[in-house]
Amino acid sequence: MLLGQEAVLELLCCPVSGVSLEPLDTNVLVAxxxxxTHxxxxVDSYPVLIRFENSILDKSDIQRLSSTVHRQSYGGVFSVAKRLACPPSHVTKGNVELLLDTLLSQQNSARVLIVGGGTVGCGMEPFYTDPRIELVSFDIYASPSVQFLADAHNIPLVSESFDAVIIQAxxxxVLRPEEVVAEAYRVLKIDGLVYAETPFLQHVHEGPYDFKRYTESGHRYLFRCFSLIxxxxxxxxxxQLLWALDGFxxxxxxxxxxxxxxxxxLCWLQYFDRLIPEAYNVDAASGVYFLGRKTREAIKDLSIVEYYKGAQR
Known part of the structure; x- marks a missing residue:
């Protein structure tokens, strides 16, 4: 469940210096x-903790608290149609269950950070409803599912304060995914968990704010400072075929x-994912995922070749 604002404020820090923040008045935090002095x-109870001099984000847009990308809301028959075209992912559901079981197997509660949580992600509802989860969430726009605004390249949270970090879609x-992953690593406790889902073969979405794609092996290497679960x-x-036909x-x-x-x-095409062997899905994936644990030793470059899980052996 979302952590209360007072508890979140205790975890916040300056994205420039990393020192703790203090209220100057009801509308300003200072470090x-x-x-x-920073x-x-x-704005409207949302701390805006962004280094604008080091970001592609425009201060005037962000301080209006609105998303820089138009986000369509669906209701009625359109909601049903969207659910048919984009049903809940059984892979995500299974991974979320594994993540929760791993987090709560040896402790009664866990503190979880969602990066980019302005919209509740596919399959992420349990983190918002489970009373054992202390959830912190941020994005670059305001919504009921976030507590503050920030740029993921400079996460304004104290180091080693979370049991898990989720980075879905x-x-x-982001321009520099390596920096975002490094920030996730920093805010995780020793042995903390990370879960990420990222596109591989998808056409551009969110227009000028879409920059990167990863193969399954490339995604693993991005999280090389985490042991694989x-x-x-x-x-x-x-x-992936459905995405391609949409774009075509x-x-x-x-x-x-x-x-x-x-x-x-043609939404029925996506159900063929379950019939195709994993090795072939890896080579032609629409998206990939990684679940891992923070470790002190990064994998060696040579091992990423041995790691390859596709069908082209």
């Missing part, structure tokens, strides 16, 4: 450090509506 606005939207394709070749017909007819209509008509 006093050897390199100077002030951050609190975020790393494709589980990894693979979060969505396989069938889902959208471009052919210059119409997003037609692309989505075709995607809805």
């Amino acid at each position: 006093y450090s050897t390199d100077g 002030e951050y606005d609190v 975020v790393l494709e939207h 589980k990894s693979g394709a979060s969505a396989g070749a069938g889902t 017909f959208c471009g052919l007819f210059r119409s997003k509506i037609i692309g989505k209509f075709i995607k809805l008509c």
Whole structure:
């Protein structure tokens, strides 16, 4: 469940200096450090903790608390259609269950951070409803599912304060994913867990805020400072084909509506993911996932070649 704002404030720190924040008044937080004083606005109870001089984010947009990307809301028949076209992922469901079981097997509660939690992610509902989870969430826009605004390249939270970090459908939207993963590593406790889902073969989404893609092996190497618990394709070749057809017909007819209509008509293609062997899904995945544990020793470069899990042996 979402942690209360007072408890969250105790975990916050300056994204520039890393020192603790103090309230200057009801609308400003301040950090006093050897390199100077840093002030951050609190807008409608949301602390805005972003180093704008080191970010692609525009201060005026962020301080309006709105998303820089239009996010469509669905209701009625459109909600049903969206659920048919993009049903809950059985892979994510299983991974979330494993993550929760691992977190709570030896302790009664766990503190979890969701990076990019402005919208509740696919399969992430248990973290918001389980009373044993102390949940902290942030994004670059305000919503009921976040407690503050921040840039994931500079997470304004004290080091070694979380049992788990979740990064779902975020790393494709940051300029320097290695820095984001390093920040996740920093805020995790010793032996803390990370779970990430990232696209591989998907067309551009969220327009100018889409930058990266990863093969399954490349994704593993990105998390090389974590020991492997589980990894693979979060969505396989069938889902990838559905994405491709959506993009193809959208471009052919210059119409997003037609692309989505075709995607809805052919949504059954994604169920072939379950019939295709994992090794082939890995090579043609729509998206990949990684679940791992913080470790002191990074994997060696040579081992990533041996790690390959696809069908092209």
